[in-house]
Amino acid sequence: MSEKNAPIDVTSPNAEDAWVSVIQKMDEAYADLVHSQVEVEEKNAELEESKLFFDSVQSSMSDVLIVCDQVGAIQRVNRALERLTGKSSEQLFGVHFTELVDSRYLQKVNSFLTQIKLQPVKDCELELKTQEGSVPLSMNCSPRRNHRGRLVGMVLVGRPLGELQKAYIELNSAHAELKLAQERLVQSEKMASLGRLVAGVAHELNNPISFVYGNMHALQRYTDRLSQYFDAINEGQSREALREMRESLRLDKLIKDLNSLVEGTMEGADRVKEIVNDLKQFSSSQESEKQLFDLTHVIRTALHWIIKESKRPIEVVEKIPDKVQAFGHSGQIHQVVVNLIQNAVDAMSDSSRQCLELTLKQSDYQIEFTVTDSGPGISEENLSRLFDPFFTTKPVGQGTGLGLSISYGIVSEHGGVLEIKNCDPQGARARLVLSSQEPADV
Template identity: 50%
Template sequence: MPDRPPLAPMLPPADGLDDSAWLDVIHKMDEVYSQLVADEVALEEKNAQLEQSQQFIFSLLSAMSDVLVACDAGGRIEETNRALAELTGRDEAALRGSSIAALMADETSRVRIRHVLGTPALQRGGTVLEVELLDGAGQPVPVDFNCTPRLDAAGRRVGLVFVGRPMGELKRAYHQLREAHEALKRTQQQLLHSEKMASLGRLVAGVAHELNNPISFVLGNVHALTRYTERLRQYLGEIHDGRPVAELAPMRRKLRIDHLLADLPSLMEGTLEGAQRTADIVQGLKRFSAADRDERGPVRLNEVVEQAIHWVRKGTAPDFVVHWQPGPDAVVEGAPGPLLQVMLNLIQNAWDATSGAGAKPPTLWITGHLEAGLARLVFRDNGPGIAPEHLGRLFDPFFTTKPVGKGTGLGLSISYGIVEQHGGRLLAGNQAGGGAEFVVELPARG
């Protein structure tokens, strides 16, 4: 604060002025001086704030990676930033006052700039403009500008603001994003395939047992046919050698030709039946593991459930008690393989939950319903149920309550997606009397 000037010596009172009047004058002078000092301090504070604001704006302009051009109504550059100076190879001071059109690399870009400058009703939200700028080496650089009007305090347009990014950087970013997306899609497909193969692997024991019976039957019949073939070869050889009929009778009885001929039809029929059974099993596996999920058609839901029960009980859960109460013969539009995977997963999960909890015996009740064009399957087990904290995450990918190495955490998530793709819903909850309950709802064909 500046030093206060010394007060003037007390003068003798003039005619008509007493001492109190002079004291009032001196007091007013002190008040005016104090106000001047306060105004000077406030002005210094305002100047400091203004400098801070200017420094802040300058730091923002310098930190921007996008190029910035603020020009007046005629297209003369009033303000820019370091990004544009580095791109064009020109100093910021040299850019100010020059025409923005002079930065363009071709006539098409200059025409677009002039068109925007000459458009009075430019959108307040901005207009996208693709131009090419000349870089420091004289090469064209594509830039995607967003042009917005700059208004004064009265709301009148006094210029334009151009903010843009060189397209080369955007293209590189887009290319990286596309590569990451493709990698994510490949990983997702691999995870889906892995979960499907894991589900298929749980059925290997049942498949082996299921195939063993018809194949063993076919092998036994083939061995019998081989023996019969040898006998027939011997007998026909004697006939072709011209042996008399009277001498053939003992050989016919010895080789049991009559019994052989009577047994051939049943052997052939049994062989064909075993081969057909094997073909049906293989066809069922092919339908389950089919890679093409887009092949859709009418699917009998009861048959899918019965097949799923059969596979799980023949495979990993021979002691599982499953009470299946089919509803009306519901037909849904979908792919049999994915729908079978949903049923297999729900039944297998019920077995894991009930057997792991020591239920005696592990039991699952499946009931079918058909109401108002909606097919509903309800799966209820006598396990411990679903913990309340797990209900909200049950269908999240990779969420599992099983020990490490016992599950991928994708089964229910994939099942949820499959049911949703078929226009249905997969719901989960707990029964009032204990045990988990899953409900599959699918639109039925009319």
């Protein structure tokens, strides 16, 4: 038996010492107890503080938080979920989390418990049942493990999509409105250039129409003469009388003429059709697919109309090979070409020498079109503003200031280049680069 645990003989002379030592031990034990008590209290205060900290973090979260056990029974929720469902955490305790989810999404959420064993679920869109009906949420779900790494449940964090979705819908409709406004602008610019060209177009239409009209008059007269002759045949007139009639009505010349009259009329009608077709390029607001089109034709028609409308003696140097094809929307590129040529012609309105040079070159798949004028060129301060919407130096009715900005948009959308520079010693040159091939990444 050790000395420490030996019974004390209270009659022995050492008894007093023994009591003293007992009391000392008791004192020590008491001091230890007091010390432990203080430590426990301190730890308790720390715990309390961190609980308050986590509670405040949880309750200030706007995302909803649901902590479940391994079968999906709710163990804890935050204030955001209480607010959303209108139920307290006590009411929600033990409820299976799927009971909070709109029945349309049950299949999705039922698989959460198995899915998280493989990987966390991210941004799963579902709807929670709330007092005010279903609320859309984007839900993330992660496994919850204990200190040994064993799966003990899961943590669901959901972000209400209401606000996000509302903002998204508003953004979408603003975008659609902007697109519509932009389309209207493009269209009105087109109409403005068409308005300027209309006088020339009307004149151009007049020509073929007037000779179709003239031919029809001649045909009408011919029909009268032929009817007279056929009537005479029907009446049984003599061969001699008929021969004389044929001569006086000049029927042989008439028959020879008929062919060329019909041909001429057809030509006139074809020309009208061509003009109408050219005009269609202005009115086509929406085009379907990009495709290969005859850029030479687009340039020549644009040039033809603009020169006609200008009614000025412009010297035109045209270095344009036949049938150069570009890839894109022909109507849109027509709008760009019309604007570049029109700008060049406008720029020369006060110049003594009015010379317009157009070139078109193709190397491999790249097509380069240039329009050079002998006008005054562009001042340094205006050069940087050329492509700004509504920038114009022209009087009202002649310029919208939209031509180059719209052209730039069209050319960029075609993956091309559009630039304008001054030339030495005078004038300006617009350069348009397009491709004759569909871009590989489209």
